[in-house]
Amino acid sequence: MKAAVLLILVILATAFQNVIKKIYGVKADGKGTFIFSSIVCAAAAIFFLLTDRDGFTFNSSLIPYSLIFAVGYASITVFSVLAIKCGSLALSSLIFSYSLMVPALFGIIYYGEPTSWKLYAGLALLVISLALVNKEEGEITISLKWIIYVVLAFLGNSLCLVVMQVQNVDFDTKLSSEFMVIALVIVAAAMAIMAAIFETKEIAPAMKKAWYMPILNGTANGLANFMILLLYTIGMSASIVQPVSSAGGIIVTAAISLFIYHEKLSKYQIAGVILGTVSVAFLSL
Numbered sequence: 001m002k003a004a005v006l007l008i009l010v011i012l013a014t015a016f017q018n019v020i021k022k023i024y025g026v027k028a029d030g031k032g033t034f035i036f037s038s039i040v041c042a043a044a045a046i047f048f049l050l051t052d053r054d055g056f057t058f059n060s061s062l063i064p065y066s067l068i069f070a071v072g073y074a075s076i077t078v079f080s081v082l083a084i085k086c087g088s089l090a091l092s093s094l095i096f097s098y099s100l101m102v103p104a105l106f107g108i109i110y111y112g113e114p115t116s117w118k119l120y121a122g123l124a125l126l127v128i129s130l131a132l133v134n135k136e137e138g139e140i141t142i143s144l145k146w147i148i149y150v151v152l153a154f155l156g157n158s159l160c161l162v163v164m165q166v167q168n169v170d171f172d173t174k175l176s177s178e179f180m181v182i183a184l185v186i187v188a189a190a191m192a193i194m195a196a197i198f199e200t201k202e203i204a205p206a207m208k209k210a211w212y213m214p215i216l217n218g219t220a221n222g223l224a225n226f227m228i229l230l231l232y233t234i235g236m237s238a239s240i241v242q243p244v245s246s247a248g249g250i251i252v253t254a255a256i257s258l259f260i261y262h263e264k265l266s267k268y269q270i271a272g273v274i275l276g277t278v279s280v281a282f283l284s285l
Contacts, residue, residue, distance in 0.1 A: 003236055006227045007244055013224035014249030017217050019256055024213040032206030034199050036214045037077045038191035043218025044225065045184035051226055052177040059178060065167040066183035068159065073187045075156025078194070079149045087146030095150050097130045097250070102158035103165050104243050111169065113237040122282030125275050126247050132272030164225075168232045176229045180222075243279075251276045 024036060076096070083092045101123065107113040167179050195203060224245070231241050254273045 003231060003234060006231050006234075007241075007248070010224050010227045010231070010241075010245040011248030011252055013220045013227070014245055015252035015256065016220045017224070018249060018253040020213055020217040020220065024210050024217070027210040027213065028206035029209075031202040032195070032199055033081050034077070034191045034195035035203045035206065036217075038188045038195055039214035040218040040221055041073075041184040041188035041191060043215045044222035045181050045188065047219055047222025048177045048180045048184070048226065051222075052181075057178055058182075062167070062171075062179045062182055065163055065170075065179055066186055069163045069179075069183040070186040070190060072156045072159030072163065073183070074190050074194075076153050076160065077156075077191065079153035079156060083146055083149035083153055086143065086149065092146075092150055092153075095154050096157060098127070099154050099157040099161065100243055100247075101127070103161040104240075106162050107165065107237050111237075118282045119240070122279045123243060125279035125282065126243055129247065129272045129276035129279055130250070132268045132275065164228075165232075168229065176232075177226075180225060180229075247276050247279055 028036075080092065080096060104123065108115055164179075168176055171179075199206075228241055228245065251273055254269065
């Protein structure tokens with residue numbers, strides 16, 4: 001029961017982040033990506049500091065994990081934007097989404113996490129679901145530059161997910177909050193530097209229109225990651241946590257787009273959402 005409640009909270013927090021990003025993109029006219037990410041990470045780090053009941057304990061052993069996480073996060077942030085700018089939004093989003101499979105497969109192969117036909121069926125349905133949800137009509141142009149960007153973004157997000165998983169196992173679920181704080185502070189600083197270099201003229205206009213959006217997003221990000229760490233603590237494997245939380249977030253986001261923003265979903269997207277719901281059911285069993 002506790003695991004189910006935590007998973008629901010993760011899914012809702014994930015969907016909330018997607019909605020906030022959408023609203024920010026509209027309000028800020030698609031500008032201020034790096035400063036947005038910097039504030040999101042800073043807000044998430046503050047969330048972890050405030051929710052750390054045992055008090056923050058600095059451990060130098062966490063630094064390598066945090067640095068690797070920061071490299072991965074910076075990669076997904078920078079290269080996902082570049083990939084979307086020079087290629088298909090739908091296809092880019094699809095490939096980014098598939099990175100959530102990596103920690104599941106890593107847990108099965110490297111840690112020998114238990115599997116069943118339900119897990120494999122859920123993962124297979126999720127792959128199909130993501131392809132349908134992100135299906136794009138018309139001809140898609142693929143360039144070498146786009147391929148490089150999308151692969152680097154995929155690897156960056158995969159790296160983030162796996163290093164969280166490894167850190168959690170190596171420290172036996174201890175110091176996870178400290179790991180996240182150190183990692184998020186490093187990323188926040190890196191994104192702030194990127195903003196100062198590439199977004200000097202965009203920061204003020206973007207923040208004037210939507211300064212509170214990254215704070216809300218960062219809080220939701222902190223909540224989602226905090227709940228994921230709790231799920232690891234109570235023994236739920238990454239092969240279940242990551243696919244269920246990510247697929248659930250996609251489904252809830254699609255529902256919000258349909259019923260609140262009245263966006264029209266294609267027949268492929270509707271089929272994808274239905275299959276995604278079924279995949280979550282399989283993965284949760």
